[in-house]
Structures are given as structure tokens and as C-alpha cells.
Amino acid sequence: MAGILDSVNQRTQLVGQNRLELLLFRLNGSQRYGINVFKVKEVLQCPPLTVLPKLNSVVRGVAHIRGQTISIIDLSRATGGAAIQDLTKAFVIIAEYNRSVQGFLVGSVERIINMNWENILPPPKGAGKFNYLTAVTEVEKELVSILDVEKILDEISPFPTDVSASIIDAAPASIHDKKILVADDSSVARNQVKRAVTSLGIEVDLCKDGKEALNLLKETVKTRPIEEVYSLVISDIEMPEMDGYTLTAAIRSDPALRGLKVILHTSLSGVFNQAMVDKVGANAFIAKFNPDELASAVRESIEN
Numbered sequence: 001m002a003g004i005l006d007s008v009n010q011r012t013q014l015v016g017q018n019r020l021e022l023l024l025f026r027l028n029g030s031q032r033y034g035i036n037v038f039k040v041k042e043v044l045q046c047p048p049l050t051v052l053p054k055l056n057s058v059v060r061g062v063a064h065i066r067g068q069t070i071s072i073i074d075l076s077r078a079t080g081g082a083a084i085q086d087l088t089k090a091f092v093i094i095a096e097y098n099r100s101v102q103g104f105l106v107g108s109v110e111r112i113i114n115m116n117w118e119n120i121l122p123p124p125k126g127a128g129k130f131n132y133l134t135a136v137t138e139v140e141k142e143l144v145s146i147l148d149v150e151k152i153l154d155e156i157s158p159f160p161t162d163v164s165a166s167i168i169d170a171a172p173a174s175i176h177d178k179k180i181l182v183a184d185d186s187s188v189a190r191n192q193v194k195r196a197v198t199s200l201g202i203e204v205d206l207c208k209d210g211k212e213a214l215n216l217l218k219e220t221v222k223t224r225p226i227e228e229v230y231s232l233v234i235s236d237i238e239m240p241e242m243d244g245y246t247l248t249a250a251i252r253s254d255p256a257l258r259g260l261k262v263i264l265h266t267s268l269s270g271v272f273n274q275a276m277v278d279k280v281g282a283n284a285f286i287a288k289f290n291p292d293e294l295a296s297a298v299r300e301s302i303e304n
Contacts, residue, residue, distance in 0.1 A: 046105060
């Protein structure tokens, strides 16, 4: 227990400092990729895989790990590249996204580095809307790509986005025409949230990261009190340039914004989250992605 608490304390010290730890890995070639360590449960040599009929073509098989049967997704194939060939030399990153555990097959794993979110930048504008990047950064003068895992998972097994009719019918007319601000670096996640929230009759403005969201809020309060424009902010945690924790802390430290309610909505999960949510002053934390749970939380937040 002491070890867990020490780890919580160490990691919560990063909150509000806009920092993260990144696990570096490679797929087939020399290109480096990164994944937030918070999402990683374990890294291991690729175990024997069982191929099942009718699996998606990017799923190389399933593995039995620590009492769980886990799908092993070839990240190279999932992003349009060639399949990783030599499984005896490959690794599997066991990660938790969107309330489920997946295994990501990679060619090699390097090391963990500590970085500032300010150095994690949006993909180049010329990358196009069909790329699988959610961000890029530079390590040792080499480009590191951070993949939009939510997009990859949605292509393999799309998440339901429809809110139950009973929840829509129970929404009071008083929340209609309210407006909320959504910040998320994944286009898939932004659209999921927008669809769930607009089904309640609520208007949505979208931002691709915390910095863009904070700039919009600061511009808004120059002409009108913030509560006359936005009833709520829904923010992802992992975002280039400014993460959701730092965005929340900035809102709470600004007298003109501090009364704004914030829901952190993220694929991150685990023992550290509640301590971080409490530290920065968010009103709620919701794991992605359950449209009914999100819609209910939005309705409750606005009503209260």
C-alpha cells in the first residue's frame, strides 16, 4: 500500500505542470511512436497467439495474459502499414482504453521519457483528415508520432454513440439551447461527445486541445460573463500543448472562469485519476465512452 501511495504522490506532482511520461516504441521501420505511460499496464515479449475465425484483419489473435483473454492488435497493420512479421522478436503493450484492455503488437520497445505537453504538438496540417496521428513531438532530433488509438479502436469495433430514448425524454426543457465547450484532440472522440450531447438539445463548441479551449474562454469573457455563454466544459486529459488537468487548473485560477463546471472525460483510467481530479478541482471524472453516462452527467451538471 505504501508503494502505491508513493506512486500516486509522485504522479500527482505532475498535475498542473503540464507534464507526462511517454513510452517510446517502433513498429516495422525506424519511425518512433509514443504512448502515455498512464495507459500502459504491462509490456511483455509477444506471447503465443491463438487465431480465431472472423477476427478483424488487424487483430493478429488473442492471448491469455494474467487470467484475461486479450485481443492483440497489430498497430502497424491498423495504421495502413505491413504486418509485423517476426513475432518471436516482437513485443505487446498491454493498455487500457475506453474501459477495456487491449494488447498492441509492436516491433520493439525503447524506454520511458518525461516530457512537457507544450512539446507535444498537433499533427502537421498537411497530414490530412485520414491519418492516424493525434500528436507529434521531437526526441533526440527525431520525430515521434503519437497515434490516435481511439480512432484505431473505433475502426475495429465502433463504439455506440446513441443516447437512450429514456434519458433524452427525461431531459428538462430548461437545458435546451444551453451551450458547452468540448476539448479533445481525437476527432473521433469529439464527434462521439458532440452526438451524445446534442441529442439533449444542447449546443456544442469544439476545440482540439486545452490551449485552444482556454484561449477561447479568455476571449469570451472579454465581452460577456462566462456563465452567459457556456454552462460546462468537457475536456479530455491527454491533449497536445495543454492537457486537461492544466486546463482545469487554469480555469480554477482565473477569477472570471473559476465558477465554470468541468467534467474530465478520458480514456485514462486507474488508481491515480481521482487524486488528480481532486487536486485540479474538476467537478467530475467520466471514463470514455458511455453515451448514456455522459449525457446523464451533462444534464445533472447543468441542472445543478
